């Protein structure tokens with residue numbers, strides 16, 4: 250199983266990674282090995298096995314709808330590279346909206 | 350059946366909606382931060398909703414149950430097994446770099462909600478593809494006027510529970526879309542699932558629209574589907590769809606472009622300009638690289654739990670319209686008006702009607718006086734100073750003939766202005782019930798003063814007695830006009 254170079258370039262773009270041509274070559278060959286390793290699983294007949302949604306055999310972990318103290322704004326912002334004391338500051342994003 | 354007037358457009362507009370509603374919980378979906386709207390920026394955030402390393406989400410039970418309520422009210426099938434997935438994309442208001450959402454195993458699917466136009470213009474049963482539970486993103490603010498190059502990020506909203514409701518493309522006009530959204534909102538507010546306040550962003554709508562155009566050769570041309578965003582009211586949804594349908598028809602006439610020849614386009618609604626504008630192409634859905642969130646375990650739902658949620662729901666608006674009309678013998682139209690005003694108005698109405706012992710008169714006072722006053726004052730029924738027992742007291746006095754309806758309205762206004770009881774106002778305005786002796790004396794006086802009317806009534810024209818009512822009211826504003834009329838006729842006939 251080998252990956253195409255353009256697939257790796259696309260995944261890099263989606264992950265916002267700027268890869269040089271040389272890095273792309275390295276990544277393509279290394280990722281191909283990983284995908285090849287995982288594709289060993291395809292040798293097994295899994296037609297009778299239900300897909301696994303979670304490795305833990307636990308379900309229904311809920312909490313009650315009771316407020317708990319939040320951080321202070323100063324605490325929330327303390328590790329941000331840029332802030333104005335109220336909000337996080339990031340380079341301007343215009344003409345796009347989030348997906349939610 | 351009469352054939353409806355032909356639509357002026359030479360095409361059918363096909364519309365599907367994607368609605369996000371914030372659920373009315375105290376806390377966020379995966380952490381204990383408050384969801385209260387309007388707090389100063391970044392005061393309702395914690396390591397979980399900031400996406401700090403090492404933090405772990407735990408699902409809010411109330412959010413899941415509210416979402417189930419919504420799904421059940423929308424006649425959806427609840428999945429016995431459901432899980433959450435990570436939807437990966439980069440945006441500054443999404444601190445984790447992914448949104449926790451549901452991909453292939455949403456907790457509910459395959460429902461419907463019908464909207465019936467009370468004037469009979471349409472009745473449309475709209476299929477629901479799925480309802481799922483996910484988290485909201487934060488808010489980014491860019492103030493170009495301030496001249497700063499930065500976008501400011503407030504993460505108070507990040508992690509607020511959202512229900513995403515996706516319909517089949519079953520709507521056939523912008524008017525239907527607006528009416529259906531009103532019905533959806535009414536239902537969700539009735540259930541206490543969401544306050545559906547569009548100004549505060551607790552209900553948001555995107556619309557998918559294209560046209561089916563019958564061609565002379567018998568085929569049907571389909572225009573490319575466009576997704577419209579940025580609509581801030583149901584009215585703008587309607588306007589945007591009207592605009593977009595006309596735009597697509599023009600474009601199809603100019604280019605002939607059909608569905609499948611171009612990728613799906615996203616357009617933003619510019620409300621002041623009244624136009625939709627092309628936005629950047631959306632990433633293909635596979636580009637979100639969904640995968641199961643390893644931090645959250647799946648949820649299973651039993652039939653007993655579904656039954657318990659169903660039992661806690663109360664009657665939805667559709668059922669209430671029918672029961673209200675039947676129980677109180679009011680018209681379907683009146684029941685529709687009352688139900689569309691919300692659960693509190695219905696409760697108020699039912700209490701007044703119960704005390705008065707009649708629905709029609711209570712409905713009239715509600716619609717003509719209470720609702721009008723609430724509108725004028727911009728007030729909710731909960732804050733309305735005249736409580737149901739007081740209104741029932743007033744209506745009762747009108748019914749037993751203490752005074753007529755127009756006098757009752759004056760008392761209503763005075764009770765409202767002064768905050769005093771009906772009995773107090775009646776006494777202070779000198780409105781004592783006019784006794785029988787007093788009424789008879791007054792009528793005798795009128796008869797003596799109006800020989801022509803007496804002659805008319807004696808000649809068989811009983812309606813002439815109406816001429817005496819105005820004079821009676823001048824002499825004593827508290828008299829009941831119907832009683833004056835009847836007493837005068839009786840006296841004249843006995844002469």
Ligand SMILES: [Zn+2]
Pocket residue numbers: 377380381382393394395396397398399508
């Ligand atoms: Zn939090």
